[in-house]
Amino acid sequence: QVQLQESGPGLVKPSETxxxxxxxxGGSVSSGxxxxxxxxxxxxxxxxxxxxxxxxxxxxxxxxxxxxVTISVDTSKNQFSLKLNSxxxxxxxxxYCARAYCSRTSCYLEDxxxxxxxxxxxx
Amino acid sequence: QSALTQPxxxxxxxxxxxxxxxxxxxxxxxxxxxxxxYQQHPGKAPKLxxxxxxxxxxxxxxxxxxxxxxxxxxxTISGLQAEDEADYYCSSYTSSNTWVFGGGTKLTVL
Numbered sequence: 001q002v003q004l005q006e007s008g009p010g011l012v013k014p015s016e017t018x019x020x021x022x023x024x025x026g027g028s029v030s031s032g033x034x035x036x037x038x039x040x041x042x043x044x045x046x047x048x049x050x051x052x053x054x055x056x057x058x059x060x061x062x063x064x065x066x067x068x069v070t071i072s073v074d075t076s077k078n079q080f081s082l083k084l085n086s087x088x089x090x091x092x093x094x095x096y097c098a099r100a101y102c103s104r105t106s107c108y109l110e111d112x113x114x115x116x117x118x119x120x121x122x123x
Numbered sequence: 124q125s126a127l128t129q130p131x132x133x134x135x136x137x138x139x140x141x142x143x144x145x146x147x148x149x150x151x152x153x154x155x156x157x158x159x160x161y162q163q164h165p166g167k168a169p170k171l172x173x174x175x176x177x178x179x180x181x182x183x184x185x186x187x188x189x190x191x192x193x194x195x196x197x198x199t200i201s202g203l204q205a206e207d208e209a210d211y212y213c214s215s216y217t218s219s220n221t222w223v224f225g226g227g228t229k230l231t232v233l
Contacts, residue, residue, distance in 0.1 A: 037222070046126070046227040047161075047169065047212050060220050063124055096168060100222070107157040107216045111171035111180060 002027040004097050004114040012091075012121050018084040022097030022114060029078050030055045035100040036080045037109060038071065040093040041116075048093075052100060053080055087121045094118050127152065127213055127225035134231040140201040143228045145213030146194055151223055153194035157216035160189060160198045163227075164209045172211075173198060200230070208232040 008020035022036070029036055038050040051061030053071040061069045070083040084091060094116040100109045128146040135141040145152065145160075152158055156176045161169035171180050173189035176196060186201045196215070200207055213225040 039224075047163075047214075047224040049214075049222040049224060051221075062221060063219070102216075106175050107155070108159040108174040109161075109171070109214060109222060110174075113168040116168055 002099065002112045004099065004112055006095060006097050006114040006117040008117065008119070010118060010120060012087055012119060013123050014088055014121055015086055018082070018087050018091060018095075018119055018121070020082045020095055020097075020117065020119070021079050022081070024078045024080075024099075027099070027112075028075075029073055029080055030075045033101055033103055035102060036071075036073065037098045037100050038082045039096045039098055039109075039113075040091075041096070042090075042093040050082065050084075050095075089121050092119065092121045124151075124217060124219065124221060124223050127215060127223055129211075129213060129225035129228045131226070132229045132231065134233055135200075135203045136233045137203050137205065139203050140199060141203060141230065142200075143198045143211055143213075143230070145196045145198070145215075145225045147196075147215055147223070148194055150218040151215040152191065152196050154218055155216050156191065158189065158191060158196040159214045160187075161212045161214065162207075162209045163212065169212060203232055205232050 003025045012018045035052040037052040053059045073080040096116045097114045099112040160173040163169045176191045177189040
């Protein structure tokens, strides 16, 4: 059974960089067809897709966040990470990591999500 | 990319059926059969209910079904039960090789 677990600081100061790591167990970040993703949810609001990384290192991200987002993968630790720079209060949210699957005939965020971690941006 | 459009809220009585719509564009919902639906209870991570427009993951009740026409996808829940009360989100793969979510719909079981 694939499990994902987010970790990182719960409080970040404005203008600094938010850094989170997702540790994967029961599966490998080096497997093809899987896109290791980040999604966030501000308190009381809806889901926002942030971006993904493929095991090859190829990434893509939400155009609204692209200039501030860096996603990387560490295959030796079976982890992938998110960095979001120049944060403001608007970046306060529960951050989820999740696995997406894509093939020639199917493409979706699967039912493998972390439990989510609340990151608050405040001085 | 703009969020997909969902109604803010829907409601129904136990045993009834409800439908939640999800409207996008030809670059997302209309362009691919890659729409999925997620159920989220308060304080919990989203749960996949439907993928690839109409496929149900193992373990999801057959009371949940999905469909699509043009740029609008729909989630139908039949035989409403109290435990179906939750927030529901649609999502679609896009022509930019990204994903986009809907704004979410709060389902109230009366």
